[in-house]
Amino acid sequence: MLILSRRNFLGSAAFAQSGERKVRVGFIGVGSRGTSLLRGVLALGGTEVPAICDINEAHLKRAQDLVEKTGAKRPQGYAAGPEDFLKLVARDDLDAVINAGPWEWHTPMSVATMKAGKYAATEVPAAMTIEECWELVDVSEKTGMPCMILENVCYFRNVLAVLAMIRQGLLGSLSHCEGGYQHDVRGALLWRDPARGTPGEISWRGLHMAGKNGNLYPTHPIGPIGWWLDINRGDRFTKLVSMSSLSQGLNDYAATKWGADHHNAKRVYNQGDVNVSLIRTERGRTVTLYFDTISPRPYDLILRVQGTRGIYSGTLDKIYVEGRSPKREDWEPFAPYQKEFDHPLWKTFGPEAMKQGHGGADFMELYQFIKAVRNKTQTPIDVYDTAAWSAVLPLSIRSVERGSDPLEFPDFTRGKWRTRKPVDPGDV
Numbered sequence: 001m002l003i004l005s006r007r008n009f010l011g012s013a014a015f016a017q018s019g020e021r022k023v024r025v026g027f028i029g030v031g032s033r034g035t036s037l038l039r040g041v042l043a044l045g046g047t048e049v050p051a052i053c054d055i056n057e058a059h060l061k062r063a064q065d066l067v068e069k070t071g072a073k074r075p076q077g078y079a080a081g082p083e084d085f086l087k088l089v090a091r092d093d094l095d096a097v098i099n100a101g102p103w104e105w106h107t108p109m110s111v112a113t114m115k116a117g118k119y120a121a122t123e124v125p126a127a128m129t130i131e132e133c134w135e136l137v138d139v140s141e142k143t144g145m146p147c148m149i150l151e152n153v154c155y156f157r158n159v160l161a162v163l164a165m166i167r168q169g170l171l172g173s174l175s176h177c178e179g180g181y182q183h184d185v186r187g188a189l190l191w192r193d194p195a196r197g198t199p200g201e202i203s204w205r206g207l208h209m210a211g212k213n214g215n216l217y218p219t220h221p222i223g224p225i226g227w228w229l230d231i232n233r234g235d236r237f238t239k240l241v242s243m244s245s246l247s248q249g250l251n252d253y254a255a256t257k258w259g260a261d262h263h264n265a266k267r268v269y270n271q272g273d274v275n276v277s278l279i280r281t282e283r284g285r286t287v288t289l290y291f292d293t294i295s296p297r298p299y300d301l302i303l304r305v306q307g308t309r310g311i312y313s314g315t316l317d318k319i320y321v322e323g324r325s326p327k328r329e330d331w332e333p334f335a336p337y338q339k340e341f342d343h344p345l346w347k348t349f350g351p352e353a354m355k356q357g358h359g360g361a362d363f364m365e366l367y368q369f370i371k372a373v374r375n376k377t378q379t380p381i382d383v384y385d386t387a388a389w390s391a392v393l394p395l396s397i398r399s400v401e402r403g404s405d406p407l408e409f410p411d412f413t414r415g416k417w418r419t420r421k422p423v424d425p426g427d428v
């Protein structure tokens, strides 16, 4: 039973239960995202942060200060090189470790965490290669420690309402989903903000775009779609094919901002401006996934789902349900459906959650992760989801490299998808 009473300095306290031992969480990587997650974990209440690791001493200090300001003991800092996190995960006063460093560090950090007997939570994507996806699965199975990708879009209010509608059969039998990470982040690929890096210089994220070509950020859309389609729980991804457009956006951006002679205006970027992948599932459903972080455009995750009785469109924020929508073949607003099918988590924590990032979804995912750690249960997003959603990244790269060949999707559950129960996003 939760007691929603004590408030800490951030104005929230979902876990402020009296008498229970606090959940002890370590952090690795406290840049922009890690700091926001740290604030979220502190805001839940009932948690403590004994240790933090970041190779950037200013970031580490900022995070330590943040914890100290809550009245808690200053966390021990680890900043002695890129593998100093190994010392943090080995501590015996941690129950869980959250990592939010650059992409290539997510698997090594999660694997070390699980091997040290702690719950692992990792930022997105969890892995960069198929071998890393398998390593996460193998280590989680061997150690019995969960590994949850922090896919906050799964906890968006509309995503959970649509999940409830699907479960109640409103959209009929599903045939197709469409999703995308379409977000203009050029300013984080080539720094625009002097506070984050020298303007015009390439970031770690930009270097991935220079060297790779595929869908490099698939999990925001494929996470919720995976839940809607019961992936790893009654169905599974079987095939993927991917195609990228030409690459011109980052050169054009750099030339416009810093001049045609700037070295990053002349750099070769492998990443095509728009990547499209198609995925097929065992039960014959299809998914179209877009990846575009280079083009000037409004943010849009698409999140469209089609069934035999209706369709929902996240972009339009509209729905059409045959036999229920008032006008034939005419969209109706989603708002009344949102109200009718709102998830209990949102009904309970909505106003509290909305004080945190991504419209409150960050609160929901952290709440579910910490609850699982506290209760020593499996995390709602488990290692099979973590691996399957992240696997789109390496598979799409390989498909593009091979002239858009269709590739087999590994079954990370090793057949267990046939009998695993549909996901339970968690309750209050």
Ligand SMILES: NC(=O)c1ccc[n+]([C@@H]2O[C@H](COP(=O)([O-])OP(=O)(O)OC[C@H]3O[C@@H](n4cnc5c(N)ncnc54)[C@H](O)[C@@H]3O)[C@@H](O)[C@H]2O)c1
Pocket (backbone or CB within 6 Å): 028, 029, 030, 031, 032, 033, 034, 053, 054, 055, 056, 059, 081, 082, 083, 084, 085, 100, 101, 102, 103, 105, 123, 124, 125, 150, 151, 152, 358
């Ligand atoms: N889920 C979301 O909505 C969301 C939003 C933003 C970012 N992210 C993800 O969060 C992660 C971090 O992104 P960011 O924008 O905060 O990047 P960032 O560059 O601001 O922060 C990364 C931090 O990791 C530290 N770091 C790098 N290597 C390290 C190592 N070996 N050991 C310890 N610390 C190390 C850096 O010093 C930096 O402080 C990325 O994976 C990104 O994709 C997710």
